[in-house]
Amino acid sequence: ARVKVAVNGYGTIGKRVADAIKLQPDMELVGVAKTSPNYEAFTAVKKGYKLYVPKENAAKFEKAGIQVSGYIEDMINEADIIVDTTPNGIGASYKPLYQKFGKKAIFQGGEKADVAEVSFSALCNYNEAINKNYIRVVSCNTTGILRTLCTINSKVSKIEKVRVTVVRRASDPKEVKKGPINSIVPDPASVPSHHAKDVLTVMKGIDIISMAVVAPTTLMHMHLMNITMKEPVRREDVINALKDTERIVLINSSRTGIGSTAEIIEVSRDIGRYRNDIPEVVVFEDSVYSHNNELFLMYGVHQESIVVPENIDAIRAAMNLADKNESIKITNDTLGLMK
Ligand code: NAD
Structure with a gap:
């Protein structure tokens, strides 16, 4: 079965990671989460992504005419692993929620290193991240x-x-x-x-x-x-x-x-x-x-996209889906990297 991945925070990094997950043969995108009903929320739904929001903001999305599939907790509950691409420092505040649901998570470079068990860069230390519950992909x-x-x-x-x-x-x-x-x-x-x-x-x-x-x-x-x-x-x-x-x-x-x-x-x-x-x-x-x-x-x-392949590899390492070379190859092929 394919690994179910949720993306919390659909901004510059989150939208790219969500698109990349859609291209992986071993992953399935549960949905994406956002707090504000802006154009990014609108385009996520337009692309066919399920959009999850905080309960207290649901009315705002409804008012903006953006269709919501559920609350962020529902998305976390349904996923095997969450890629947290919320703004700097917000990721750490979500960690207790991921823990409560017993879910693994990938954090971004805007978080402090101690949010995760390992900081990650695929070419350097893929093996250290295998089977870890919390991984932080370093900054761009x-x-x-x-x-x-x-x-x-x-x-x-x-x-x-x-x-x-x-x-x-x-x-x-x-x-x-x-x-x-x-x-x-x-x-x-x-x-x-x-x-x-x-x-x-x-x-x-x-x-x-x-x-x-x-x-x-x-x-x-x-x-x-x-x-x-x-x-x-x-x-x-x-x-x-x-x-x-x-x-x-x-x-x-x-x-x-x-x-x-x-x-x-x-x-x-x-x-x-x-x-x-x-x-x-x-x-x-x-x-x-x-x-x-x-x-x-x-x-x-290129700050907006350089960490995207690393996030995909971090998912594979956390879920132990492939070894380093295999993961890098699948990611590069599916994302169309030059090599
Ligand atoms: P962004 O502001 O573009 O996107 C963040 C998204 O999270 C937005 O869609 C916002 O609506 C949503 N959000 C805000 N608060 C939320 C909450 N409480 N719950 C759920 N969603 C929430 O930010 P970004 O540039 O994509 O940065 C995300 C992370 O990636 C940061 O840690 C950042 O340091 C890191 N990063 C950014 C870049 C870059 O150049 N933009 C590069 C590498 C790493």
Whole structure:
């Protein structure tokens, strides 16, 4: 029987995870939950998804003419596992409810690490998540950092330390009240940023320091990474390792003319990818530079979609449906990842 999955919080991440679950041969979507009767609730129902709401808000949905299938508790009761994609910090407040119903749950990077038994990034630590009841998929930025570091550490040679600067998008495209629109802001103002700490929840003990600025863009994040390896490193070896890895793609800017996040997104639009999503880490091949033990690279992270394949793998790990390679392959094939 297919695993019954519910999505609590149908926003930027939740809608993508729900669509992805619909494509999995071993999963069934019970429904999605939302608190406010906005356009996302309307489109969920339009797509044929069962919509569940808090009891106290049901009248508002009715007034808005949005058909509701039940209350959030009904959805949780019917599911084997819940993917919690509610806003930052709300997921933790739902944990007692998931526990009350004896259901497993996948949380997102906006939650504190202690909400779950394990923080998760499929390429790095799939096996640690097998059979766990509570798994936290790390944030979009951390997913980008971890895919890159785990690949280099396992396929090139051992990493001694990492220094990374995160240039964050100011808001998702749908968000109208966030900024800045004319400035680049250190965020947080102090160093290190929380990204390094988040990486440590998966790559325990690694020497990593991160800094972050927020930039007036909605399309993607960009990371500027400097890694010191334990031994001298060759550029070709790094490029080959990245080329050889699923969920990482390289673009050669001089050959393709793709030299910015705007052009990456434009390609995604041109090739008709749903919602312009790019769940792969997109490495600017020309930026890969080695100097003795030091390695430099820059890559883009599509914040809205990069964690979607990881959420699907986290479900499989929690329910012990497949081993790491099998799960990654099914997820990549069904979601149409480039590799
Ligand atoms: P979002 O605001 O787009 O969506 C959240 C959804 O949850 C909305 O539909 C909202 O109606 C619903 N919601 C709010 N309160 C609720 C409640 N009490 N019960 C049920 N539903 C409720 O948020 P998002 O950007 O999708 O973020 C969700 C999580 O994913 C956060 O932890 C965030 O840190 C993480 N994340 C976000 C991004 C990103 O770039 N947007 C990337 C990676 C991870």
